[in-house]
Amino acid sequence: MLALKGAAIFGQSGGPSSVINSSALGCIETALKNENITKVYAMEHGIVGMLNDRIYDMTQEDAAELRLMLHTPSSIFGSCRYKLKDDDVEPDDYRRILEIFKKYDIRYFFYNGGNDSMDTCNKISKYMQKVGYECRVMGIPKTIDNDLAGTDHCPGYGSAAKYIAVSMGEIYHDANVYNSGMVIVVEIMGRNAGWLTAAASLADINSHGPDLIYLPEVPFDMQSFLDEVELIYERKHNCIVAVSEGIMDKDGKYISEYGSDMAATKDAFGHAQMGGLAATLARYIKNRTGAKTRAIELSLLQRCAAHCASQTDIDEAYMAGRRAVEAAVEGITDKMVGFECSRIDGNYKCDTKLFDLKVVANAEKKVPREWINEEGNGILAPFVDYALPLIQGFPEIPEEKGMPRYAKLKKIYAK
Amino acid sequence: MLALKGAAIFGQSGGPSSVINSSALGCIETALKNENITKVYAMEHGIVGMLNDRIYDMTQEDAAELRLMLHTPSSIFGSCRYKLKDDDVEPDDYRRILEIFKKYDIRYFFYNGGNDSMDTCNKISKYMQKVGYECRVMGIPKTIDNDLAGTDHCPGYGSAAKYIAVSMGEIYHDANVYNSGMVIVVEIMGRNAGWLTAAASLADINSHGPDLIYLPEVPFDMQSFLDEVELIYERKHNCIVAVSEGIMDKDGKYISEYGSDMAATKDAFGHAQMGGLAATLARYIKNRTGAKTRAIELSLLQRCAAHCASQTDIDEAYMAGRRAVEAAVEGITDKMVGFECSRIDGNYKCDTKLFDLKVVANAEKKVPREWINEEGNGILAPFVDYALPLIQGFPEIPEEKGMPRYAKLKKIYAK
Structure with missing residues (x-):
């Protein structure tokens, strides 16, 4: 040529x-x-x-x-x-x-x-x-x-995953500081695919990961979720939840929309704009358990830290x-x-x-279902093997x- | 002895x-x-x-x-x-x-x-x-x-200040990426004293600081605030605001409580949606300017990153x-x-x-009034001289x- x-x-x-x-x-x-x-x-x-x-x-x-x-x-x-x-x-x-x-x-x-x-x-x-x-x-x-699709992974993912995993480990340390109970809900980016939220599980390689992780790959059920949080909270008097902004119920309704009377605002492409999911879930948890809750959105820093x-x-x-x-x-x-x-x-x-x-x-590539536990609230070893080298x-x-x-x-x- | x-x-x-x-x-x-x-x-x-x-x-x-x-x-x-x-x-x-x-x-x-x-x-x-x-x-x-009181500064402050300054610089980079306008409101800890929020100004040593900074040391006026945001937004088509969680109006009412006054923000339980201060300010700004807004709470990571x-x-x-x-x-x-x-x-x-x-x-030691500009929306050089060595x-x-x-x-x- x-x-x-x-x-x-x-x-x-x-x-x-x-x-x-x-x-x-x-x-x-x-x-x-x-x-x-x-x-x-x-x-x-x-x-x-x-x-x-x-x-x-x-x-x-x-x-x-x-x-x-x-x-x-x-x-x-x-x-x-x-x-x-x-x-x-x-x-x-x-x-x-x-x-x-x-x-x-x-x-x-x-x-x-x-x-x-x-x-x-x-x-x-x-x-x-x-x-x-x-x-x-x-x-x-x-x-x-x-x-x-196609590529093993994308440039940009490893750094966002690292920021999320490191931050989750730090939040774990903060959450365990008092002997009074607390439920923390951390909202993570990823509208349709749960790769970023799954990265929260990497904090678990030194035992500082969240207790529960919910990805958009699995339909979200509010009642099961509250049961799961309550169970952990009663046992540990503490619970950390990582949740993707894009989780939906079985009817395809975004959970972030549960909390608001306002019609979902749409972005330039007509996608519903996310946000406020952590706060919504925290309110549900508070109503159910009476626990002190804190909602955290990792927000923009996931992509620019x-x-x-x-x-x-x-x-x-x-x-x-x-x-x-x-x-x-x-x-x-x-x-x-x-x-x-x-x-x-x-x-x-x-x-x-x-x-x-x-x-x-x-x-569009999603997290394989077999990398998520059966209950749909945790991440399995194959994901860690996949993602750990990237961070x-x-x-x-x-x-x-x-x-x-x-x-x-x-x-x-x-x- | x-x-x-x-x-x-x-x-x-x-x-x-x-x-x-x-x-x-x-x-x-x-x-x-x-x-x-x-x-x-x-x-x-x-x-x-x-x-x-x-x-x-x-x-x-x-x-x-x-x-x-x-x-x-x-x-x-x-x-x-x-x-x-x-x-x-x-x-x-x-x-x-x-x-x-x-x-x-x-x-x-x-x-x-x-x-x-x-x-x-x-x-x-x-x-x-x-x-x-x-x-x-x-x-x-x-x-x-x-x-x-007494001590020049406290252990713990330098690291929180560094996290805030570095994060603000990163948010600046993210915010300037599109040519479509955006107003970002970043909520920073510090209920009575504005030391942490003032640290946002340290990002300015390489020109990546917020446009406006509001500390609890100065009474907050919503109308002036909206005027100030609008002025910058019209000029730059972009505006980054750093605001202390503890800002109050001249009557001693927390601005974070303004959110509950706004209609149409009830959650699924019919409770007024308290949201955070940043979210409240973002809604006011959107109402006034029509700009796309984003509310960010640096939250727990300020004290554990x-x-x-x-x-x-x-x-x-x-x-x-x-x-x-x-x-x-x-x-x-x-x-x-x-x-x-x-x-x-x-x-x-x-x-x-x-x-x-x-x-x-x-x-309780507060940020000296003379380290804040006359308008009460920016931080002056003496603060930078004070805080920069600490980070x-x-x-x-x-x-x-x-x-x-x-x-x-x-x-x-x-x-």
């Missing part, structure tokens, strides 16, 4: 994570060093920046400053939730993208995100093929939710970004870089593997005046 | 912190090495364990395991909120304490906590003097709230525990070990200083399987 010469562009999309900038760095550093890549750009706010011709020139950045992206949370170039329609529905977007591709001689397109971002990659690639513009399109996965990232996740996120560039230069297109891992006798090994964009874009290593945080030193990019617009 | 020979006992009281066990270690290690101290004990659940004769024998513990207390959050021996009445009101408690003192030949009493714990120290000391039982009583301060402790705080907490033992052995009693610090030209120096228990027990240094966390390795004590009861 003939070498394809031209510029590369990178973009971030969807919700941020603690390590999405590590993937960005892997991609950008590799591209900057490659002789076939003439220029390296980054989109401001993902595809929206492409449509608005707001594109940063990465060759203007200081290399040492770029390196700090390894420990800088959230999407440093800005993200978006813009969903490309099909080109026969909204041809203007595609014409505009082609125009920008031509303007900057873009031949390499790297997009870092979740399901929707892989869909964006796929649509752009198909359009470019249709109009005969030669380019290579690669997806780099990112989602703390860990729900992308870079100070508690997993070093393994940082390294793998970088590797995914680097591999995307290497593969594209080798002539590969229309793929997402995922991971294939082995965990034999506790020896974890992770390699990159390429997946078809189309496969990834339209599937290894505390990163060494670059400091300035006792605070983490984040990357400060110049962000100079390309001409 | 003649050496006083006998056993030493240590106890923890009040709310936990990330470094209370570091003070415990400073106290216990120093006592174990001292030739005048014949035995070293720890009370289970503070003074309650004393009353119930549930006392751990520290000589049975492994030294290396004890060392891990430097990074183990929350009160490892258990805490209590038991308030001793005066001895003429409740003489039984005092008689019981004297009995235990005699049983174990306790001559050194160390108690680690906040205002109430210093009051407990003071009462026990006075009683022992009255009945002619020779012993030395020392208080070791602990409170994330930083509201103890040992993975993000300040190394300075860990070291100083240890120093306070050690000094308490040294001073008592020297013949000092009825004092609390506090800190005296200098911050000349950015050179921070912290020494221990002894304070009268009686002085500490009945006062220096990320600790190196002992790990086991990628999770923090906490101290596992044998906790063998004394006979």
